Amino acid sequence: MRGSLHAVAFDVAGQHGVIVAEGGAVLADGSAAELAAVMHRAEQAAGEPPRWVWWDAATAAGPIARAGGFLHRCWDLAEAHRLLVGGFDAAQDRVWAVAHGLDPDGAPARRSDDLFDVIDDDSVVIRPDGYLNPVCLQPHWQRANLSEYAALALTVARKQLALLATRERGAGTGASESGAALLCVELTAHGLPIDRPTMELLITEHAGPRPADEAQARQIRADRDRGVLDLLPGRSSIDLRNPVQVRDLLRSLGVQVEDTRAWNLEPYRDTHPVVGALLDWRKDERIATTYGWQWLDGHVGDDGRLRGPWTACDGGAGRMTAGAGLHSLPTPLRPGVAAADGYVLVRADLGQVEPRVLAVVSGDPAFARATAADDLYATVARQLNLERPAAKLAVLAAMYGQTSGPAAEALRRMDRTYPRAMAYLRAAAQRGEAGESVTTYGGRTVPVTNGGDQAHRRAVGRFTRNAVVQGAAAELFKAWALTARNALRPLDAEVVLCLHDELLVHAPAQHAEAAAAAVQESLEAAARRWSGAAPVRFVADLRVIRRWSEAKD
DNA sequence: GATTTCACGTA
């Protein structure tokens, strides 16, 4: 990893921070605004810009982002640690231990943040056995020893870089995942632009008007329920929110289902009118309870931005996660996501990303050739001598571990035509079934739970089979998102949503075309870098729109 | 009061 490492640390409140260079020199010591100015100058200076190192992005980069700072390259100890060992737990004592080749479960017990039990305990930062003194985990110690705390981050970063260098692409993925965590800080801070009047209209449509008090809320719920209950004369006492009652009711109407989940009920829409009414009621009820007035008040600020917590990776294959409904906003509400006046949204989503990723990670030359087409499944269909729907099913079945049903014959053809891709997936499944972790293309450890019966082991196999594809797709996506973030900065445009294979960018209207071009070029650059110029094509559908809903075909 | 089950939103 080229360029010098500079550590950044803040107190928990984000009031006071330091920048420490390798060798221990303190380059800055003050407020977030002062640090941001120093960092900006360092990035503008001639030569290789520094890579900013921090224990975690939220604490160190949060104050910088809120002060208007913008940084290009970083190293996030928590994200690198998650790559190294898998899972989500990145407590600092474990990060230190893993970086130093020590058993993280052997780390000394943590202390409460209590001044009394540390008085005789803070003489040595690194214990004789190599573990970090637990006192260093305590906010008051970090606040009082900020530059030492930052210097520790540099020590860990160098160790992590050495460990990741033993994995192909490991160091590059560490940088990219670190950048994704920085992007998450910005996503959390900036939020997704919402057209509040439109969103209020849509919520009213599905959940009813904003209730003034609890009595009115009850009345609105009762009104919503009546649409279903009116179809059930004499049964108006049943509780639609109680799955057991609903199941027993449906059984009495001749609808025999194990549970009342929508995909089980959908075939019975025409059996009894109450089934369709119930399914429609559930959609409105979902919006009322999860994406209704409480959600709007709780997560959409006075500035019309929807904010929720973002994480750069989950504890599994490593996809980004988001709260506050940002990853599960119901389609009917998407017209309420809209560019501000004078701005546009650039929506870009990757086409058929998982099979294209499989072509890269498995190095299957025949499968790679299929990615040359805009519609990969059409080419696969020709190569397998199948109809397109059957070919698509076969590819998905291979990646998800489905073995039964109509996919069986198609899977045999896949084996003959794409032996390397299929062997790659099978190897991942076998490792999972044996209770062994898998490593993604970018070098992320995906741990698995050990033991269990055969059904459980099979389930773990399906998980690891999917994780090596889903995880690699997440790595490519984050590399793309981060590249786009940096390229969009000069246009005053910003990424406002990441949705697994879809990017939403908020851009000044006069820079709409330039922003769209930057997103497209970022994909090409990121894919080239990530795939090592493998002969695999990635495609994105790009549109300039005002409302998220306009993107739907 | 905390955890589990059911359900459903997204990819």
Next chain:
DNA sequence: CGTACGTGAAATCC
């Protein structure tokens, strides 16, 4: 006997 996560209501556990 296709994967993941986040959220909320009700049931269940302690």
